[in-house]
Amino acid sequence: MPQLDQDTAEHKTAHGDGPSGAEVDGAIGGLDALDAPDAGPQRSRGRRIAAAVLPPIGAAVLFIAIWQAVWAAAWVPEHRLPSPLTIGEVFWGLVETGQVWELLWTSVHRAVIGFIIALAIATPLGLLLARVRIVRAAIGPLVSGLQSLPSVAWVPAAVIWFGLTDASIYMVVLLGAVPSIANGLVAGIDQIPPILPRVGKVMGAGSLANARHILLPAALPGYLAGMKQGWAFSWRSLMAAELIASSPELGDGLGQFLHNGMSLFDMPMVITGILLILVVGVGIELLVFAPLEKVTLNARGLRKS
Amino acid sequence: MPQLDQDTAEHKTAHGDGPSGAEVDGAIGGLDALDAPDAGPQRSRGRRIAAAVLPPIGAAVLFIAIWQAVWAAAWVPEHRLPSPLTIGEVFWGLVETGQVWELLWTSVHRAVIGFIIALAIATPLGLLLARVRIVRAAIGPLVSGLQSLPSVAWVPAAVIWFGLTDASIYMVVLLGAVPSIANGLVAGIDQIPPILPRVGKVMGAGSLANARHILLPAALPGYLAGMKQGWAFSWRSLMAAELIASSPELGDGLGQFLHNGMSLFDMPMVITGILLILVVGVGIELLVFAPLEKVTLNARGLRKS
Amino acid sequence: MAIALENAVQTEVAVRLEDLHKVFGTGRQAVTALDGIDLAVRPGEFVCLVGASGCGKTTLLNLIAGLEQPSSGRITLTTSRPAVMFQEHALMPWLTVHRNIELPLRLAGVGRAERAAKVEELLSLVRLEGTGRKRPHELSGGMRQRVALARSLASAVQGSADGKHALMLMDEPFSALDAITRDLLQAELLRVWRATGTAVVFVTHDVREAVRLGQRVVLLSSRPGRVVDEWDVDGLTGSDESAAVDTIGAKLREVISTHAAA
Amino acid sequence: MAIALENAVQTEVAVRLEDLHKVFGTGRQAVTALDGIDLAVRPGEFVCLVGASGCGKTTLLNLIAGLEQPSSGRITLTTSRPAVMFQEHALMPWLTVHRNIELPLRLAGVGRAERAAKVEELLSLVRLEGTGRKRPHELSGGMRQRVALARSLASAVQGSADGKHALMLMDEPFSALDAITRDLLQAELLRVWRATGTAVVFVTHDVREAVRLGQRVVLLSSRPGRVVDEWDVDGLTGSDESAAVDTIGAKLREVISTHAAA
Amino acid sequence: SRADSGDSGSAPASSGAPSAGKGPAAELRLGYFPNVTHTPALVGLEKGLFTKELGSTKLVPTKFNAGGEAVNALYGGSLDATFIGSGPSLNAYGKSDGKAVRLVAGTASRGAQLVVKPEINSEQDLVGKTVVTPQLGNTQDIALKKWLADKQLTDKVKVQNTENALALEEFKKGSVQAAWLPEPWSSRLVLEAGAKVLLDEKDLWPGGEFPTTVLIVSTTFLNDHPETVKGLLKGLVASVDYTKKDTAGAKTAVNAQLKALTGKELNAATIDRAFTNLSFTLDPYAALLPQLSKDAVTAKVAQKETDVKGFLDLRLLNEVLTGAGQSAVDAAGLDKK
Numbered sequence A, B: 001m002p003q004l005d006q007d008t009a010e011h012k013t014a015h016g017d018g019p020s021g022a023e024v025d026g027a028i029g030g031l032d033a034l035d036a037p038d039a040g041p042q043r044s045r046g047r048r049i050a051a052a053v054l055p056p057i058g059a060a061v062l063f064i065a066i067w068q069a070v071w072a073a074a075w076v077p078e079h080r081l082p083s084p085l086t087i088g089e090v091f092w093g094l095v096e097t098g099q100v101w102e103l104l105w106t107s108v109h110r111a112v113i114g115f116i117i118a119l120a121i122a123t124p125l126g127l128l129l130a131r132v133r134i135v136r137a138a139i140g141p142l143v144s145g146l147q148s149l150p151s152v153a154w155v156p157a158a159v160i161w162f163g164l165t166d167a168s169i170y171m172v173v174l175l176g177a178v179p180s181i182a183n184g185l186v187a188g189i190d191q192i193p194p195i196l197p198r199v200g201k202v203m204g205a206g207s208l209a210n211a212r213h214i215l216l217p218a219a220l221p222g223y224l225a226g227m228k229q230g231w232a233f234s235w236r237s238l239m240a241a242e243l244i245a246s247s248p249e250l251g252d253g254l255g256q257f258l259h260n261g262m263s264l265f266d267m268p269m270v271i272t273g274i275l276l277i278l279v280v281g282v283g284i285e286l287l288v289f290a291p292l293e294k295v296t297l298n299a300r301g302l303r304k305s
Numbered sequence C, D: 001m002a003i004a005l006e007n008a009v010q011t012e013v014a015v016r017l018e019d020l021h022k023v024f025g026t027g028r029q030a031v032t033a034l035d036g037i038d039l040a041v042r043p044g045e046f047v048c049l050v051g052a053s054g055c056g057k058t059t060l061l062n063l064i065a066g067l068e069q070p071s072s073g074r075i076t077l078t079t080s081r082p083a084v085m086f087q088e089h090a091l092m093p094w095l096t097v098h099r100n101i102e103l104p105l106r107l108a109g110v111g112r113a114e115r116a117a118k119v120e121e122l123l124s125l126v127r128l129e130g131t132g133r134k135r136p137h138e139l140s141g142g143m144r145q146r147v148a149l150a151r152s153l154a155s156a157v158q159g160s161a162d163g164k165h166a167l168m169l170m171d172e173p174f175s176a177l178d179a180i181t182r183d184l185l186q187a188e189l190l191r192v193w194r195a196t197g198t199a200v201v202f203v204t205h206d207v208r209e210a211v212r213l214g215q216r217v218v219l220l221s222s223r224p225g226r227v228v229d230e231w232d233v234d235g236l237t238g239s240d241e242s243a244a245v246d247t248i249g250a251k252l253r254e255v256i257s258t259h260a261a262a
Numbered sequence E: 001s002r003a004d005s006g007d008s009g010s011a012p013a014s015s016g017a018p019s020a021g022k023g024p025a026a027e028l029r030l031g032y033f034p035n036v037t038h039t040p041a042l043v044g045l046e047k048g049l050f051t052k053e054l055g056s057t058k059l060v061p062t063k064f065n066a067g068g069e070a071v072n073a074l075y076g077g078s079l080d081a082t083f084i085g086s087g088p089s090l091n092a093y094g095k096s097d098g099k100a101v102r103l104v105a106g107t108a109s110r111g112a113q114l115v116v117k118p119e120i121n122s123e124q125d126l127v128g129k130t131v132v133t134p135q136l137g138n139t140q141d142i143a144l145k146k147w148l149a150d151k152q153l154t155d156k157v158k159v160q161n162t163e164n165a166l167a168l169e170e171f172k173k174g175s176v177q178a179a180w181l182p183e184p185w186s187s188r189l190v191l192e193a194g195a196k197v198l199l200d201e202k203d204l205w206p207g208g209e210f211p212t213t214v215l216i217v218s219t220t221f222l223n224d225h226p227e228t229v230k231g232l233l234k235g236l237v238a239s240v241d242y243t244k245k246d247t248a249g250a251k252t253a254v255n256a257q258l259k260a261l262t263g264k265e266l267n268a269a270t271i272d273r274a275f276t277n278l279s280f281t282l283d284p285y286a287a288l289l290p291q292l293s294k295d296a297v298t299a300k301v302a303q304k305e306t307d308v309k310g311f312l313d314l315r316l317l318n319e320v321l322t323g324a325g326q327s328a329v330d331a332a333g334l335d336k337k
């Protein structure tokens, strides 16, 4: 009875009869989804949005539940692990006084500006590193080395050169983000199938046209991955840079808030700070990188929608 | 006389007549090297090593020369920009007392151990994120968000849980490096041509065999790029973690050295610290990642020798 | 009960496709690649699929291999896991030729020595002795195709080892080869087929090849893909063979021109 | 002076290859792909290259296109930049079909409206009307090959616009197509060739195709690649044509079997 | 070889009265820390005492989290004056070869204690234990190490540098047994973690006073804008006077500033205890500076003693003080090279 055997491959699907087999398998089978072919017929709009929104919310709820349980069990003293409610109160206090918007605005706008400048510098740098052998040999390792320098190392230099200004902060951010984005682009370009630049060449593309029409788009998936890491670097560097000082001109950002919490060992403040930073991180990922990635991969047929 | 025209493509090369045209072009032409085809006949071993070693040394010498010149011009007072010689002396002092080995050993062995643990955690995590849709939807954005949390944010939590021990330090390092490596792997896997996992599937590879024989090797270039960024994150996180405290039990690492220099406003110490960190960064790049990358890319025919 | 009944009916069938539909995309962009395919392949049968470029041959093989889900309809295999040779060579770029061919054997847990012997045998079968240590990017297009062929044969041999009927799905396996090499490999393929009793579904755009190799030739129409005709071409030789080639070619031409006109 | 002299001699030559050698790799791993090729292609001439799989045809095209450097020997082109159709489809995966075909025109700075018109024309030439907005991964193998053909034609038309002789290098452009589509496209290619006076170097593994299309057929031997024979097949029809096919096929078989025996 | 012209701007104007300079500065960038040891600064800002005296000069208060950034900002010319610990002030002077900064007034003195677990009763009980100080080379770090050296305990006691808040946490957990901390942290350890005072640093100094916080000004700024510095000093005098007179008001002002700067205020018990341990004075106790500088060497945080001659410039302060009918403070001869 071969068809009762495990190995017998039998796929059965009928149009529109509820969740397709593949989908159910994917949800139940966990790791087996590794092999699941793309789900058959299209799903409705509502269900697609639900599929995108529910899992992260579920994860968050689960996390808070565990937290509340640990707190309720009182294994650790209150001042070390505050209850979710306490955090909620601190957070609400920030919202009520409007301080949260100032904190977010100060940090996010700096990070975004810094990131955009970093992108503008890192892109040509990455192209040069990837395609001009002597540049790569000369400064390639240095760029990777720079990446591993902690941002705080630049603080003294930045303060001495640029004083207590936004310029200092941007310098620290740039030194964090530029090498990372450039390296991402280099990695992306290195992985381009060699045939594609050759196609560009035989079509008579010059260096710039080649970069614009072939290298950059072809490297886009890897470049995006580098940009994501670069964003993480610039955001982290910003947190370090914001500790330099706070003055009316500089304004208070999230880094300063977190630091205040830490220098008082005020766990509710620290956790609120962490959550705010995380919210920004997750928000940027969901609003910027995830859609970009999706479009990029889909256009190339690299991901099952 | 069409062959006098610019557009006339004429390639002329003879076996073994010194540097091939392409090479000379590459050195002179700068950006034109963007289009240079791979250099013709093989170069000698000595010349290849020279080509690898000379450019970075040249870059370093140039950098020191500029520094010395700026210092000699005395635009900025000595306490802001010490001379290369002063740094050399501080460095030599560290070497003579053997302190430099202690600093390097403390930090590097921690970073390496942390990185290896991070790799062991991030690899399965990345595989799950990349291939199991629900995991990705639930915690994918969170992992990216975690990446953008500055390492210092974890210090209070680490200290509360693990006290002032190496465990605290490793926790901070892991939280820095794991998301980065996992994301790198996810990006690498996303870029795998879909035909390759299909080949694995029709050959009857199960989830694990598929990961081991298809996904990981196919994603290797992107994975390596992620590992590089992950290394940078773990090294930077370590520097942050080492600032938690300096105590005899923890031993002094480079992060502590840098921090001490900053607390004492000792610019020579700060610069020496930066250079040491940079040397480690560049060294790891040259000794570990560059060869790995080269092998990976060459095996796939992605890079001209 | 239904199962037992089906079983009795199906013992003579290796692959059964029933009213198979496949639509790519949704809404206005939707492309109906296959539109109601019914087809049965007997164990050990050599079936050739021919049809215009883009008519859905590859899609059909993917469905049989379980790589895509049909939009509707039903696929039943009674064989062990099919061995597939893709239209693109789909070699692993990081593995040498040797290791590429070895891969299905490794995945099946074959021992080292046996693997090595098998790979050598397959390499010489596809006339690539001595290239085992090269990487795919160092090969010419035709050489890559032959490596892919060797790999799928390794997979087929392995698959058939479990006592069930075996099945091979081959998508234009000789398209990048010169006439002479192709002749040689056609003969090898037939030899392997006869020796192992594997059922073969073979896609080709060369009617002559289809007639020479196949026992049955199935013609698909394009947009939407349907089975328009079938010919039994088992054991034809000489003028019978060229007559069949001409008939099928004429029908193919007719199908394509109706499509072009539509 | 040497230049002037060469000039006088070369006015009749679009491509001249002199004692061309190409070795891949070094030391014991070295593969001699080409071993002393001498070949001249006249402006407007249609030359077909045939030879066994792996004999060096693609390598030769790459050398002419300037994508590889010869190990020794000399290549002289008097034409404008050649249009190349690669053996792999080499489409940009992030561009739609329309934009892929448009790419050479964009790079040449052709205006938007003209580009759109040209692309439509080429799409219908390769029988892919209406697929302009698809991406390469949504196409079948043969459709991709036709897009690549359309793109190389766009590039050729563009390249020839500067008044010099034009040159097309085509590497097995029809290998993934069914016989009927192939016939149609062969006819289209010939039409384009006649209309534009482009010199064509055309690699194929189908001797019949070589004889039908080419004015001259050049046979390469494999390992090492050398020119073993040439045939003038311009304007042959009917039995002359099949005689030529048989002669060349026999010679090819002979060359391959000597190699296989060696 | 290195040209020497670049530093001329910051050459000390040690002879003669500070010249008229360039008139009042447009703005004064003043650094301070959100610590109770900076009380006069915090009170002065909260009550607007500096602004009142500075007239047309705009005051830009800048809060720092670490001494390093403040000194770097002074070095880099993006800060004109800052309140800072006495240890770092010496360091800032020494590291710039006596060029970059001048000490123009004291601000606070005393206020550091060695607090320990109750079971520790003498210095001998510290053997094998861990003592925390806030930062390498800061005032308390030097004091502890000097003291340990005097008691010949240097290698027997482990010294750990950790942030104050972390020290409190660690002390509570018991992983450290003693801490040499400034206010308000010594008070918090006593009040919140049951620590007891083993030693009050003031007992180590003759007269029971030693400088804790001082005001330093960039040399260039001092030369260019003596009026502005004088205005600042007037404000500081007023603030110290206020603090002495109205302790309760000062405490409220400090807490208001702390709340604004860090989001948290000190509880009443802590600030009360801190205020009793601290004294707010304009006297920098100049006579003790050479000793502090020696101690840094003894404590092995500096290789060579800083020559503190020329570090002080108390003429403006003394002008203000005498003008206000108070007694002048002594520069102990350190205002001359």
Ligand SMILES: Nc1ncnc2c1ncn2[C@@H]1O[C@H](COP(=O)(O)OP(=O)(O)OP(=O)(O)O)[C@@H](O)[C@H]1O
Binding pocket: C024, C025, C031, C032, C033, C051, C052, C053, C054, C055, C056, C057, C058, C059, C060, C087, C205, D137, D138, D139, D140, D141, D142, D143, D176, D178
């Ligand atoms: N992933 C996909 N997304 C959208 N459309 C697709 C996809 N794969 C195939 N198609 C469409 O389905 C049809 C059939 O494609 P298929 O690859 O099966 O053709 P084929 O018969 O193999 O052609 P060829 O002989 O050219 O390889 C084509 O019209 C193609 O455009």
Ligand SMILES: Nc1ncnc2c1ncn2[C@@H]1O[C@H](COP(=O)(O)OP(=O)(O)OP(=O)(O)O)[C@@H](O)[C@H]1O
Binding pocket: C137, C138, C139, C140, C141, C142, C143, C176, C178, D024, D025, D031, D032, D033, D051, D052, D053, D054, D055, D056, D057, D058, D059, D060, D087, D205
């Ligand atoms: N990049 C490379 N590195 C090493 N060897 C190579 C490389 N490219 C080609 N070769 C070798 O050169 C020889 C000729 O290859 P080429 O691709 O020119 O063959 P071809 O005539 O186009 O064959 P086919 O008809 O199969 O496409 C082959 O033996 C191949 O292995």
Ligand SMILES: [Mg+2]
Binding pocket: C057, C058, C059, C087, C171, D140, D141, D142
């Ligand atoms: Mg196909």
Ligand SMILES: [Mg+2]
Binding pocket: C140, C141, C142, D057, D058, D059, D087, D171
């Ligand atoms: Mg080829």
